Amino acid sequence: MIEGLVAVGFSSQEARVYVALLRQPSATGYEIAKLAGLQRANVYQVLSGLTERGVVSQVNDTPARFVAQPPAEVLGRIKRDTVSRCEALTAELAALAAPAEPAAFWSLRGRDVTISRAASLVAEATTRVAVCLWSDDLAWLGEPLRAAARSGCEVVVNVFGDAPVDFGEVYRHEPPDRTVGGHLLTLSVDHETALIASLDEPAGAVYTKHPALLRVVDKLIRDEAYLAAIYAELRPELEEAFGQHLVRLRSKLLPPDQASALLSVVGFGADDSAVNALLPIGEE
Numbered sequence: 001m002i003e004g005l006v007a008v009g010f011s012s013q014e015a016r017v018y019v020a021l022l023r024q025p026s027a028t029g030y031e032i033a034k035l036a037g038l039q040r041a042n043v044y045q046v047l048s049g050l051t052e053r054g055v056v057s058q059v060n061d062t063p064a065r066f067v068a069q070p071p072a073e074v075l076g077r078i079k080r081d082t083v084s085r086c087e088a089l090t091a092e093l094a095a096l097a098a099p100a101e102p103a104a105f106w107s108l109r110g111r112d113v114t115i116s117r118a119a120s121l122v123a124e125a126t127t128r129v130a131v132c133l134w135s136d137d138l139a140w141l142g143e144p145l146r147a148a149a150r151s152g153c154e155v156v157v158n159v160f161g162d163a164p165v166d167f168g169e170v171y172r173h174e175p176p177d178r179t180v181g182g183h184l185l186t187l188s189v190d191h192e193t194a195l196i197a198s199l200d201e202p203a204g205a206v207y208t209k210h211p212a213l214l215r216v217v218d219k220l221i222r223d224e225a226y227l228a229a230i231y232a233e234l235r236p237e238l239e240e241a242f243g244q245h246l247v248r249l250r251s252k253l254l255p256p257d258q259a260s261a262l263l264s265v266v267g268f269g270a271d272d273s274a275v276n277a278l279l280p281i282g283e284e
Contacts, residue, residue: 008078013038014055017046021056021068028063104210111203118197119144121189121207128154129168130188130221134176135161137185137199158224171228174245180258188218 005015013036020035021027029047033040047066050056055074056066068074108114122129122144129148133141138159146167149155155168161175176183183199194217197205208214231238231246242249 008075008082011046013042013046014050017043017050018055018068018074021066022071025067026059026065028065032066105206105208105213108197108205108207109202111199111201114197114199114203114205115140117205117207118185118187118195121187121193121195122148125151125153125189127190128156128188129190130156130218132158132184132186132221132224133160134183134185134199135159135163136176138163138165156221156225158221158228169225171225172232173224173228178245186217186221188214188221191218194218 001019002012002015005018006012010018016036016038017032020032024031024035027035029040029043032038032047033043036043038046047056047058051058051066054069054077056068059065059067108117119141122131122141125148129145131141131145138145142165145155145157149167156171157165157168158171158173159165160173160179162172173179185195185197185199185205187195187197189195191214193207193209194214195205195207196217197203208217238246
């Protein structure tokens, strides 16, 4: 009991005096001191403080006698005062607190989890879906994308490969066996959520609602659409300027291992003089 009273704001001496008075109502200071195991001089000081707080009352002058107020009344008042203070502090501290930053991203591990999350995001779309994907991915994401288009969403599809796509605004890119960098998928939903996935093993993804990251993903998907449209319209001129599949331009910007892979998928022979001309220093 003493520890409990201390926990709600009593000092140790106050708690012992209050318990003593509950056990022996209308006690004198001398009697309280004996019951509480305190010096009489200390007891009168404690009784004065408790009387001011309405925890005990003096009921006689000669000799002075005291009674404890009922526990339900004393503790009920403490409870009400504590709740009131906490509510006021909650409001004051909430006004001081800076807005929480949105989580940067959430990680996904494994192909099945990644596929399930991507399909769920598309199914939850209300206004717009934009995606870059391989033609193989349409086997599991094609129907959710088609359903989004049927529901009135704007659907933008950058597809790498020749699979038929009968919904949305479609931009076609080279087949997957002509790409470098691995099996990637990028997805933007309602300008509110983005997902970036690698579907090569070990497969995994991140998805985010962070505004800065959303803008980056939106721009990446949009730029892929620009490139596909420009390449489809101006392919002869572009390949005359930059080589087949823009190899001279792309090889300058790719990491060395991907630049080498690009040369192989474009079709240069291993002993072709173009290889040495295009490979970064140290890759000859």
